[in-house]
Amino acid sequence: MDTNLTIYDTLIIGGGPGGLTAAIYLQRFTRTVALVDKGRSRLGWIPVSHNYPGFPEGINGAELLDRLRAQLANYGGRVIAGEITGLRIEDGLFVGDFLSPAGDTGQLRAHTVLLATGVADAGMPVERWDEAVAAGAVRLCPVCDGFDVIDRRIGVVTSEVNPVGHALFMRSFSTEVLLFERSAESTLTDEDRRQLAAANVRHVLSPLVGVSMSADLKPILHTADGEAYPCDVFYPMLGETARSDLAAALGAETVECQKLLVDERLRTTVPGLYAIGDVTRGLNQIAVAAGQAAIAATCIHNTLPWSLRQRP
Numbered sequence: 001m002d003t004n005l006t007i008y009d010t011l012i013i014g015g016g017p018g019g020l021t022a023a024i025y026l027q028r029f030t031r032t033v034a035l036v037d038k039g040r041s042r043l044g045w046i047p048v049s050h051n052y053p054g055f056p057e058g059i060n061g062a063e064l065l066d067r068l069r070a071q072l073a074n075y076g077g078r079v080i081a082g083e084i085t086g087l088r089i090e091d092g093l094f095v096g097d098f099l100s101p102a103g104d105t106g107q108l109r110a111h112t113v114l115l116a117t118g119v120a121d122a123g124m125p126v127e128r129w130d131e132a133v134a135a136g137a138v139r140l141c142p143v144c145d146g147f148d149v150i151d152r153r154i155g156v157v158t159s160e161v162n163p164v165g166h167a168l169f170m171r172s173f174s175t176e177v178l179l180f181e182r183s184a185e186s187t188l189t190d191e192d193r194r195q196l197a198a199a200n201v202r203h204v205l206s207p208l209v210g211v212s213m214s215a216d217l218k219p220i221l222h223t224a225d226g227e228a229y230p231c232d233v234f235y236p237m238l239g240e241t242a243r244s245d246l247a248a249a250l251g252a253e254t255v256e257c258q259k260l261l262v263d264e265r266l267r268t269t270v271p272g273l274y275a276i277g278d279v280t281r282g283l284n285q286i287a288v289a290a291g292q293a294a295i296a297a298t299c300i301h302n303t304l305p306w307s308l309r310q311r312p
């Protein structure tokens with residue numbers, strides 16, 4: 001890779017569904033693109049997604065990533081494995097510091113940058129986490145898969161903002177929803193308790209201290225008073241932090257959970273710096289990331305000067 005001389009039209013940071021879709025659009029606009037990806041897309045965690053349009057049988061997340069990479073390759077694009085560790089503006093160009101998996105470093109220069117770096121999920125001690133997520137026993141996205149757990153026994157933990165919101169949301173899918181406190185100090189208001197009672201959500205007062213897995217990979221929720229509550233599905237509702245540091249260092253405005261503020265064309269508050277997908281404020285969904293990618297890529301293409309095509 002020539003990391004010093006080439007000036008790309010766009011440096012895309014992140015190769016999940018957002019970054020890959022944007023790269024496909026920009027390659028098809030005949031733009032020069034460098035897409036750098038660290039390889040930790042949340043899409044890769046999804047056993048089967050049933051709400052992404054066009055796949056009536058559902059689609060495995062890793063398979064969807066492979067398909068997007070293959071589609072990008074059809075137009076001459078590729079994913080550069082590695083990380084952008086710093087981003088700055090020099091002489092009117094963006095300069096990204098590149099670190100390869102082997103430890104090699106370099107710089108990538110571009111007229112525009114599109115950040116598609118996603119979010120980092122906050123951790124919680126859950127036994128056999130990877131296996132449990134892969135089997136759908138632990139789930140992270142009620143919007144994605146509430147339909148898939150209809151009539152199961154569902155455990156939910158209070159979240160920092162609107163502590164009862166997820167439990168009430170899940171109540172439209174199951175009669176058996178248990179809400180656990182995340183800490184000894186309950187943050188629930190009287191109104192929250194009234195809503196739980198009205199919806200017949202069981203509120204477990206003793207705080208959750210750990211989650212183990214049964215032999216058949218069902219979550220067992222353990223509370224501080226020594227009780228154990230077997231469930232079919234557990235939604236930890238951990239909270240998340242947007243990976244927006246690179247943009248924030250350039251002065252881009254962030255809101256809750258460090259998510260980036262963008263306008264209707266996915267422009268951040270730094271000219272030439274775009275952001276799409278989970279790293280921006282909004283709904284964390286594959287379809288949203290792909291839709292935002294289409295808008296941002298088209299805006300980038302229309303904003304940069306067009307080169308006139310020569311006769312072949």
Ligand SMILES: Cc1cc2nc3c(=O)[nH]c(=O)nc-3n(C[C@H](O)[C@H](O)[C@H](O)COP(=O)(O)OP(=O)(O)OC[C@H]3O[C@@H](n4cnc5c(N)ncnc54)[C@H](O)[C@@H]3O)c2cc1C
Binds near residue numbers: 040082084119
């Ligand atoms: C268990 C689970 C189930 C889900 N189910 C569904 C579902 O059914 N339907 C649905 O619509 N959504 C679902 N989601 C959400 C969906 O996965 C995300 O909304 C989607 O992946 C967001 O895409 P993205 O491109 O914004 O970010 P991501 O897919 O997270 O990709 C970001 C990429 O950027 C890379 N990166 C970060 N920083 C850097 C850097 N500095 N340099 C280089 N690369 C970097 C990361 O390594 C990663 O590869 C689910 C998520 C989880 C965890």
